[in-house]
Structure formats: C-alpha cells, structure tokens
Amino acid sequence: MxxxxxxxxxxxxxxxxxxxxxxxxxxxxxxxxxxxxxxxxxxxxxxxxxxxxxxxxxxxxxxxxxxxxxxxxxxxxxxxxxxxxxxxxxxxxxxxxxxxxxxxxxxxxxxxxxxxxxxxxxxxxxxxxxxxxxxxxxxxxxxxxxxxxxxxxxxxxxxxxxxxxxxxxxxxxxxxxxxxxxxxxxxxxxxxxxxxxxxxxxxxxxxxxxxxxxxxxxxxxxxxxxxxxxxxxxxxxxxxxxxxxxxxxxxxxxxxxxxxxxxxxxxxxxxxxxxxxxxxxxxxxxxxDAWTRASMNEDIGDLLSANYGEFRRACTHYDTAMHSYADAGSPRDSSRVRSKLRRHDTSKAAARFWPSSRIPMLTDTEYAVAELVAGGLTNAEVAGKMFLSRHTVAFHLRKIFQKVGAKSRIELAVMWKQLVGQDITTSM
Ligand SMILES: [Zn+2]
CATH class of the missing domain: 1.25.40.10 (Tetratricopeptide repeat domain)
Incomplete structure (x- = not known):
C-alpha cells in the first residue's frame, strides 16, 4: 500500500x-x-x-x-x-x-x-x-x-x-x-x-x-x-x-x-x-463557492414560497440560483430551479429560453435547442442562451437529429419550418 x-x-x-x-x-x-x-x-x-x-x-x-x-x-x-x-x-x-x-x-x-x-x-x-x-x-x-x-x-x-x-x-x-x-x-x-x-x-x-x-x-x-x-x-x-x-x-x-x-x-x-x-x-x-451559493438561494426561495407565501421575493432568489447554477456548469440544478420559477412566475422572463414543444416527438428542451440551431446559432451560442453546457447541447442535438431524421444542421434548418408548420396545422 x-x-x-x-x-x-x-x-x-x-x-x-x-x-x-x-x-x-x-x-x-x-x-x-x-x-x-x-x-x-x-x-x-x-x-x-x-x-x-x-x-x-x-x-x-x-x-x-x-x-x-x-x-x-x-x-x-x-x-x-x-x-x-x-x-x-x-x-x-x-x-x-x-x-x-x-x-x-x-x-x-x-x-x-x-x-x-x-x-x-x-x-x-x-x-x-x-x-x-x-x-x-x-x-x-x-x-x-x-x-x-x-x-x-x-x-x-x-x-x-x-x-x-x-x-x-x-x-x-x-x-x-x-x-x-x-x-x-x-x-x-x-x-x-x-x-x-x-x-x-x-x-x-x-x-x-x-x-x-x-x-x-x-x-x-x-x-x-x-x-x-x-x-x-x-x-x-x-x-x-x-x-x-x-x-x-x-x-x-x-x-x-x-x-x-x-x-x-x-x-x-x-x-x-x-x-x-x-x-x-x-x-x-x-x-x-458559486454552486453552494446557488443552493443557498434556492433554499431561500423554497422557504419564502413554502412558509411565507412570498412568491415574488422567492422568484428573485430562484432567478439568482438559476443563473448561478448555470454559471457553475450545472444545467441539471438550473433546470430544476427553472421549473420552480415557472410555477410562480409565468411571465416571459421565466419561459423565454424554454418554449414548450410544439412538436410531439421532441421534449421542451429539444424543441428549444432545435429552434435555435435551425435559426443558425452555434452550439456555444445555444449553450449561452439556454444555460446549458456545450456538451449537453451537442447531446440534445444528436437526439433531435435522430428523432426528426436530419443528418446535419443545414438539413434541420430546412426541415424546421415545415416541421413546425405541420404541427401547428394538425394541432388546430
Ligand atoms: Zn518518500
């Protein structure tokens, strides 16, 4: 030894x-x-x-x-x-x-x-x-x-x-x-x-x-x-x-x-x-430590909303936590807090990065990634917008390619309008 x-x-x-x-x-x-x-x-x-x-x-x-x-x-x-x-x-x-x-x-x-x-x-x-x-x-x-x-x-x-x-x-x-x-x-x-x-x-x-x-x-x-x-x-x-x-x-x-x-x-x-x-x-x-600070802000948000019903103040802390978790490279924690935030604050601020999926086969996250990529953003840019790591964006993108049958970003961009349009028609 x-x-x-x-x-x-x-x-x-x-x-x-x-x-x-x-x-x-x-x-x-x-x-x-x-x-x-x-x-x-x-x-x-x-x-x-x-x-x-x-x-x-x-x-x-x-x-x-x-x-x-x-x-x-x-x-x-x-x-x-x-x-x-x-x-x-x-x-x-x-x-x-x-x-x-x-x-x-x-x-x-x-x-x-x-x-x-x-x-x-x-x-x-x-x-x-x-x-x-x-x-x-x-x-x-x-x-x-x-x-x-x-x-x-x-x-x-x-x-x-x-x-x-x-x-x-x-x-x-x-x-x-x-x-x-x-x-x-x-x-x-x-x-x-x-x-x-x-x-x-x-x-x-x-x-x-x-x-x-x-x-x-x-x-x-x-x-x-x-x-x-x-x-x-x-x-x-x-x-x-x-x-x-x-x-x-x-x-x-x-x-x-x-x-x-x-x-x-x-x-x-x-x-x-x-x-x-x-x-x-x-x-x-x-x-x-950024991650620990984020977890403390999440705790403050939890306490304020559960014990005091102070949702507005809670959301301020959830917002801080969501960004700090993202800064600390933790999309898992960041998205948990995001859903807490959404529960209390349905304003655009909370939802802006994560539109809900209009394509049934894609999850909300995949939908958001696909839309940004189809719009011409790089993985790094998508990562920055969505508080995800580049690695995670690449992972979602592979899933999206698989699900929609696209072989490249360009192909996805071409297919995207059609996919979104089609879904709107069927859901109406
Ligand atoms: Zn020695």
Missing amino acids: GILGLNASILSSHDCINLEILHTAGSVWLEGDVVSAISLAEAAATARCRRGSAHCTALASLQLALLLTNLRCIDEAKRAVRQANAAVDDPAIDAVTALVRAKIALCEGDIDEAVELCDAGMVVANDPRLASWASIGNTVRAITAMRRGELAAMIHHANQLKDDVLFGRDVLFGRRDTFPWDSPAWLVVQILEAEKGWEVAVPLARGLFESESSARGLLLSEPAAASFLVRILLRAGDRETAQRGRRCAAALSADNPDIRAITAAALHLDALVEEDVSLLQQAATASR
Missing part, C-alpha cells in the same frame, strides 16, 4: 518522511483541528524524503492542494500545485497534477475544464503505482456528469469508485491509500439521490451522521455536502439526525473560526434546521 497513493516502487517500500507527516496531518484533521492539519500538510509538502526524493515532496504538495481545495482555499491550493510541478519533472506527476487541477476547476465552476483535465489525468489508472489517484478523477467526473444531468456517465464513474467507497460509516476513513480529506462518501449519497430519488438516499444520509467522527469527516471532506444531507433528512422528517449534524458543524465551526468553508456550512445547516431566511442570506454571503 502507499498512503500517498503511490504504491511500491516510488514510495511505499521506504520510510517516507512526507508520508509520515501527512499521516499525522490526517489524524489531526479527523480530530477537527483543521488549522493544524494544514500546517502539517504544508510541512509535508516541503520535507525532503531521503529515498523517494522529489517525487515524495511533489505528491505531498498535491495532497496539500486537495486538502486546501476541499476548504475552498483555491489560491493556496493552486500555489501548492505549482510547487509540486516545480519539484519534479515527470509525466506521471503531471498526470496526478491534472487530476488535482480538475478538482480545483470543478470547485471554480469550470466544468468543461474539469472534464478535460480529468481525461488527461486518467492515464494514472494504467499505472499501478498511481492507480489510487484515479479515484479523484472518478469523483470529479461523477460530479460533472451529475451536474450536467448525464446519468449514464454519472453511474459509470460512480461504479468505478465503488471499489474504493463502501457504504457505511467506515467508508470515510477505511481506505488505506488515501487521506481522510479525500473521502467521496457524501458523493455516493448524492448520486443515489440523482439516480433513484431522495427517499432511497435517506438511510445512507442518516448513516453518515450517526457518529460524531463520521459526521466530522463528512463535513470536512466536503463542507457543502452537509446541507444536501440535512435537507433530505428534514424532508424525511428526521429532525433528530439533522440536529446531530448541525451540532457537529457548529462545534467544528467554533474550533475553526477562520476557515470560511466550515463556518458557512455550519451557518447553512443552522438556517435549514431553523428555517431562517436571514441566516441563509448570511450563509450565502459567506460562501466562497
């Missing part, structure tokens, strides 16, 4: 000072002392291993970058990546670096960049010494697929992760070749929800909050994921477990007042459990 994720020849067969320090950082991290864990990981990233040489230093820097990314200290994480690159010139390290940069790109909301970097970095999967780093690539790809609404790809990457992730409490810390800040246990629950519905995800969410140590591990490995779990627990009527998660977050936040990702996550949980709009607004202001 190699704790750094490097097996055998580079690392594990020697006493590695970098590994040793990182290992201590891992234990301190699990105790909830984040600041000391960062200091230790920083020390690991500068220590010089006698036998593994610069490789150990570089990989320790990349571990430091992962840890900082989870805490949304993005500038510091990028610095650690540069430090790793400066330490050693080796294609294997470059591949690992690409995966770490993919994770950073994801946190910055640049989904296309994250996917590209993952594709470049996934060569590590063919290298037995580095194979365990592939889980970072699979995690990032599962999340990007989830945000784009590509269920098949999401399930594929989640399955790749399954060897690493076992359901239950020990998931968080059971893996021997990664560190606790790398745990994707929270992701498994989100994927289950996306795939099979929130009810199915409830027992797992409960399991993650069962013990204090597992709740702490979860909150630290992805502070923003806690709100997702608390939301489905509340929806299932399990206030007790939700409260437990909230108390744990509050304690972590009190111990780490300078780590904004944690204080914002704690505030978010408070706000959700208390159903407090102004707390949610504070949390949104404190958050450093």
